[in-house]
Structure formats: structure tokens, C-alpha cells
Amino acid sequence: MFRSTILAVGLLALGCSLAPAFAATPATAPAATQAKAVHVIVLDKMVFGPMPTGVRAGDIIEWVNHDIFEHSATARDGSFDIDLKPGATVRTTAKAGSFPFFCKFHPGMTGTLVAK
Amino acid sequence: MNKSVIALVLTLGLGSLASVHAQQAPAAAPAINDAQIAHIAYTAGAIDVTAAKQALSKSHNKAVRQFAEEMARDHAAVNDQALALAKKLGVTPADNGTSQSLAKGAAAEQTKLAALSGAAYDKAYAENEVAFHKAVLAALDGTLIPSTQNAELKSLLETGSKLFHEHEMHAEHLAASLK
């Protein structure tokens, strides 16, 4: 798990030239030369861990499922629906706004992702 | 402690469990060890996996099948973890009266469900899942978790409790949607 974080950070550092590929979000996307912040959300033991603060539109959200169960991060407004198998790490790009989400398998698992 | 056992009995309708406990546990709380607790938790999970497999072989309802797939997947995951933990701790899960009563009650329920089909089966399966998860949850929170000595087993059972709670809510939604 530690290894995957290091790997992720390493890839990101190497991937400065790849930055334009992530700049899917229009207008507010930061300059391509600037490394994007990565915010990690860890799931374990049937809970979403603490939500990241200071997220800006265009930042990377890394969803890491350390649990033994399959979960999902499903936005209530339908803007994302991320399947998270046990051990999975999935990256998405933050959009501006406040996004309440839940796990569609275990709807008592909830969180709200906020990005400016 | 007795109250949760009674709740387990009432919800499951397991008369046999009631009599076993009435005989064995008159006043004092029954001493239960981690090997027995692990066996009860494992048995409960295995029962729900078996029920889910039956549902997958019988039901054509999409919502019922999705629910059953979730049950089979989640309970198998906990039970794999429980076996791995037992091995690591050098504990052999020990069969006991509660496990046997659970298994007996589940077998009877499975026979009952086997005789049904279509919407009647779907409804009965969903309702039984509500009752089963409620009963196990009461036993987990009321007796099993407080009695567990090993911290890792306790932590796994606590995760199991959250899981059973989620499944119970899911089962309730499912049962309500089939009315």
C-alpha cells in the first residue's frame, strides 16, 4: 500500500510532460508545467477515510480500496461512479463543486468531495 | 446478553436454539471463547453464502440476483479473512451449540425456500435475509464482539457488524420493493 503511493507519486513526478493529458477540465486547468496535486481517499473496514481538503479543480483524486470488500464511489448527482474492487487504486480528476457520494453496495458508506 | 440471544431466537424463529440456551445458560452469561466465536461468525457467513447461491440458481429478478451476488461476495471475503486470521493465530474454530442451531435453522429455511418459486420465492428470500441479518447483528453486537479476547478477531467482527448492518438495510429495501 505504501509502495503504491510511492509508485503513484513517482509516476506523477515523471509524468509532468503527461500533464496535458489530465487537463480534461477546461478553463481552470493549471499550467501544464505545474505538477497536479494528488489527494488520496482511503477506504477500509467499511468506511471512506477522511476527505481531502484544499482540492482544486483539475487535481487528481486517488481512490484506494484497502478493504476486503468491493465498494463504489457513486456521486448522488451521477457525475461519477467509480468501481473499487478490493485492493484497487483508481484515479479521477476533480471537478469544481461539492459532490456527495455513497457506495452503491453499502449505501451507509458516504462522503462529500469538495473542490474549488 | 440473554436479551440478544432471545432476539436472535425470536427473529430467526429457531425454537431449537431457544431450548439449547434455556438449558445451558440459566442465569450466568455463558463463557464463550474466541475459537467458538470465530466458528459462529464463520457459520453465519457461510449460511448467507449458501442462501445467496440458492437465490442465484432460482431467481430471475435482477434486483434479487444483484443482492445475492453482493451477499456471496462480501460474506466470502469476510470468511476468507477469518480463516486466514485463525490460521495466523493458531486457532481452530470450535463447533458449538450456537453454530449447530444456526446451521440447523438455516437448513430448514433453505428447504422451505426450495419449495417456492418466482415472486413468492423472491419475497420469502428477501424477508428471510432481513431477519437473518438482524438476528446475527444482534448476536454480534450483543454477545460475540463484547466476548472476543483477541484484538484482531474483534476488529474483523466489528467490520463484520458494519457489513451486516449494510446488508440488513439493503435487504429491507429489497423486501419493500418486492411487496
Ligand SMILES: [Cu+2]
Ligand atoms: Cu461499499
